[in-house]
Amino acid sequence: MEDQAIIPPDAGDDGDQDDYDDTPTFIDMSSAVEVAIPDGDAPMDEDDGDVGDVGVDQDDMGDDHPPHHQQLPDQSKATFASHADAVYAVSTHYDPAGRVLTIASGGGDDRAFLHYVTSQAGQTMPVTKTVPLSHPHTDSVSCVALNLDAKPQANLVAVGSYDGAIAVYDCSAAEDAAGALVKTLEGPSDVEWCCFHPKGGTVLLAGSIADGTIWMYHTPPNPNQYKCLQVFVGHEGGVTAGAFTPDGKWVVSAGQDGTVRVWAPKTGMSRHVFRFTDHHGGGHDHRDDAPGPGLTCLSVGGGSDGQLAIAGGEDGNAYVVHVQGKKLVATLPHFEESTGGSSSSRPPPMRDEEDDVMEEARSVEAVGFCPSTVPATAHWCATGGVDGVLKVWNMSPGGAGSAQLRQKCVRDDGIKAGITRLRWHETLPLVMASYTDGRVCVWDVRVGKMVDCLTGHEDMINDMDVAFVAGSSVAIVVTGSDDKSVKMFELQPSVQ
Numbered sequence: 001m002e003d004q005a006i007i008p009p010d011a012g013d014d015g016d017q018d019d020y021d022d023t024p025t026f027i028d029m030s031s032a033v034e035v036a037i038p039d040g041d042a043p044m045d046e047d048d049g050d051v052g053d054v055g056v057d058q059d060d061m062g063d064d065h066p067p068h069h070q071q072l073p074d075q076s077k078a079t080f081a082s083h084a085d086a087v088y089a090v091s092t093h094y095d096p097a098g099r100v101l102t103i104a105s106g107g108g109d110d111r112a113f114l115h116y117v118t119s120q121a122g123q124t125m126p127v128t129k130t131v132p133l134s135h136p137h138t139d140s141v142s143c144v145a146l147n148l149d150a151k152p153q154a155n156l157v158a159v160g161s162y163d164g165a166i167a168v169y170d171c172s173a174a175e176d177a178a179g180a181l182v183k184t185l186e187g188p189s190d191v192e193w194c195c196f197h198p199k200g201g202t203v204l205l206a207g208s209i210a211d212g213t214i215w216m217y218h219t220p221p222n223p224n225q226y227k228c229l230q231v232f233v234g235h236e237g238g239v240t241a242g243a244f245t246p247d248g249k250w251v252v253s254a255g256q257d258g259t260v261r262v263w264a265p266k267t268g269m270s271r272h273v274f275r276f277t278d279h280h281g282g283g284h285d286h287r288d289d290a291p292g293p294g295l296t297c298l299s300v301g302g303g304s305d306g307q308l309a310i311a312g313g314e315d316g317n318a319y320v321v322h323v324q325g326k327k328l329v330a331t332l333p334h335f336e337e338s339t340g341g342s343s344s345s346r347p348p349p350m351r352d353e354e355d356d357v358m359e360e361a362r363s364v365e366a367v368g369f370c371p372s373t374v375p376a377t378a379h380w381c382a383t384g385g386v387d388g389v390l391k392v393w394n395m396s397p398g399g400a401g402s403a404q405l406r407q408k409c410v411r412d413d414g415i416k417a418g419i420t421r422l423r424w425h426e427t428l429p430l431v432m433a434s435y436t437d438g439r440v441c442v443w444d445v446r447v448g449k450m451v452d453c454l455t456g457h458e459d460m461i462n463d464m465d466v467a468f469v470a471g472s473s474v475a476i477v478v479t480g481s482d483d484k485s486v487k488m489f490e491l492q493p494s495v496q
Contacts (some may be wrong), residue, residue, distance in 0.1 A: 010325045020209045046194040067122060074456035076487040078117055082130050085109035087462060087480030088140060091157070092488075093148035094476055099469060100173050102148065103478050104157045106141025112159040114171055114179050117488060131179035133159060137296075145442070146171060147219075154221040156182065158204055160191030166206055167221060168226075183223045185247075186450035187215040187231070193241055193278055199248045203229070203265075209238030214253055216265060223386055230268035234261060241298035246306045250323055258292025262323055267358030272326045276319050284488030293317070302381060312364030318383045330403045334383045335362035337488050361386050366422040366433070373427050380406065382431050382445070384402040384419030394446040407448035409433075411441060421464040427472055428495055434461035439475055444495050451495055459483040 085108035092103045104113040112133040119126045139162035145157045146215045148171070157171040166185040170177045188208035197203035203219045214232040218225065237256030244251055250271070251263040260274040269336075276292040293315035300323075302308030307323045316335025322329055366384035379395035390409040409431075411417070417437035424431055430451070431443045438457030441450050459482035467476040475491040 017475060029030065038354070066219050072455040074487075075454050075489060076456040077116075077490050078126060078128055078488040079456070080105070080113070080115050080128070080130055080486040081484065082115075082132070083107040083109050083111060083484045083486070084115045085140075085484060086459075086482040087484060087486055088142055089144045090463045090465050090478050090486060091144045091146045091478040092467045092476065092478040093146050094469060095148070095173075095296075096470055098173065101476060101488070102146060102171055102173065103486060103488065104144040104146055104159070104171065105480055106161075107143045107480070107484070108140045108158055110137040110140060110161070110163075112137075112141045112144060112167070113486075114157065114169070115486065116173050116178070118173075133157075133167065133179055133443075134171055134181050135159070135165065135184060136165050137161040137165060137167075139163040139190075142191055143193045145196055145204075145463060147196040150196055150198055150201030152196075152201035154182075154202075154219075156196075156201065156219060158194050158206075158219075160206055162190045162193045164188055164208075165231065166191055166192050166194065166204070166217075168204075181446055182282065183219075183226045185215075185226065185228075187217075187228060191241065195243055197244050197248055198246055203244075205242055205244065205251060207239035207242045209240070209256070212236065212257075213261070214239055214242055216251070216268075229467055232261075232263045232268055232270070233239045234270050234273070235259065237294070240294070241295055241311075241368045243298060243300045245309075245323055246301045252298065252300055252309050254295040254298040256294040258294055260295065260298070260309060260311050260321055270384065274319070274321050274328060276317075276328075278330070284344055296365055297320075297367050299368045299381075301378070304372070307439055308369065308395075310367045310369065312367045312383060312385075314363045316362030316364060316385065316466065316477065318364050318367055318381075320381070330393075330395065332381075332391075332403070332405075333384060334385050334389070335387060336405075353446055361418075366419050368424055368431075370424050370429075371426055374429055377429050377445075380424055380445070382424065384422045384433050386436075387419035388416060388418050388435070389417060390422065390431060390441075390443060392431070392448075406410070408444055409443045409445070409448045409450070411450065413437075420461055423464065423466045425473075425475060425493070426468040428493055430493060431492070432464070432466060432475070432477060432496060434464040434479060436460040438481060440464065440479065440489065442491060442493070451493070452491065454489045454491070456487050456489070457481040457483050457485065 071200045087107040089106045093233045094101050103116040114131040116129045117126045142159050145158040155172045158166045168182045171179040187209035192209045194206040207214045216230040228244035235255040241253050247319040262271045293313040295311045297312040300309045310320045312318050318332040320330040359413040364385045370380035383391045392407040394406045417435040419433050421434045429446050434440050440454040442452035444451045461479045463480045465478050479490040
């Protein structure tokens with residue numbers, strides 16, 4: 001990767017701003033199509049001779065971490081060492097008008113920070129600034145969310161903590177406003193995740209692991225008008241992830257109870273519950289009302305209508321549903337059972353604690369849909385697991401009514417590291433995946449080939465966010481790690 005200034009000075013410098021109605025839009029029923037998925041988990045044939053599998057088999061992989069003597073270069077453009085403990089959450093946004101990258105971070109030191117990176121014409125190095133956020137949390141900061149992508153009337157960052165508090169701050173880059181506490185919200189027993197409404201950024205969602213609730217708050221420009229709008233109750237376990245659909249009309253959540261639930265924001269009522277059966281056997285109860293595998297992650301906005309959602313499961317599967325159509329569209333078998341060993345007919349040995357640990361290695365930890373702005377990749381999605389494998393799926397390789405594994409991406413460096421986050425490039429057929437060994441690997445998903453590897457962290461990456469520079473292919477990758485640092489990488493892909 002070339003050593004250049006962070007952001008091309010003139011890239012995406014568009015001062016036009018759309019007028020915005022910050023009133024959330026709710027509920028507009030429309031039809032949906034159910035898609036049948038054939039059996040099988042073999043990579044689809046490629047007419048151009050693309051190779052499906054890259055690298056070595058999982059059984060041949062080496063240690064969980066690189067040898068201690070192996071020093072990898074730090075390719076980051078900026079490093080923030082403000083935290084005194086592991087960094088659990090990051091969120092970022094790039095403003096092309098001011099050429100300012102805003103980063104929010106939170107961690108196990110019960111602290112949150114705002115970081116600003118500015119790049120001006122003629123500068124060889126960026127200017128950085130860090131602002132500590134003031135609320136005295138009494139437990140780890142688990143999530144941070146910026147509302148800047150929603151073109152808001154007020155620039156906000158929400159900081160959620162396991163102490164149950166949600167602190168909302170002004171995140172404007174102006175010296176007199178940056179980091180000013182706007183309001184502290186309370187409600188859930190703890191806060192696992194939070195996100196803003198995609199249109200206007202004046203509605204905030206927050207989900208709890210401890211009490212299984214989802215809270216929705218109104219966060220208008222006037223702090224005196226902040227209030228709780230709804231509390232969504234129904235999950236029978238912790239809520240691990242949630243989001244608004246891109247049109248803002250529905251709330252979708254995934255839980256430890258093995259369900260994906262669709263909620264009506266205006267009424268607070270559950271519109272539909274998707275229950276998934278545990279597919280990997282072992283004497284599990286397959287009744288329709290039996291608890292399914294716990295769900296770990298969620299992504300929304302897939303399909304031509306933006307109504308597909310995908311959730312990753314602890315059972316090694318990912319589940320694709322149509323939100324408006326109330327249909328299970330696909331079950332994607334990410335984890336592959338080992339076929340080695342004896343063919344003896346003897347009964348399996350009794351399970352012990354080590355077996356339970358091994359079973360956890362099947363979990364799908366990251367999912368995402370390919371943006372519609374990427375050419376020739378309609379209906380693609382990706383899954384990443386603790387097994388270290390990135391899989392790319394084509395939801396309709398032969399037309400409506402089919403889905404198939406397209407690529408299986410496995411690192412060939414002999415390091416056994418799990419995937420923690422993944423993110424699609426906005427305009428290119430690339431997936432960026434962060435790993436437990438501190439690396440970010442960039443994959444060309446058309447051929448299953450790694451085209452770049454971003455190094456610098458010395459421990460597991462817990463969270464990753466990506467900002468894109470309009471008018472170019474540049475991606476700004478921001479990561480938070482167990483090594484207590486936040487790093488910013490500039491990816492300039494050569495792939496077309």
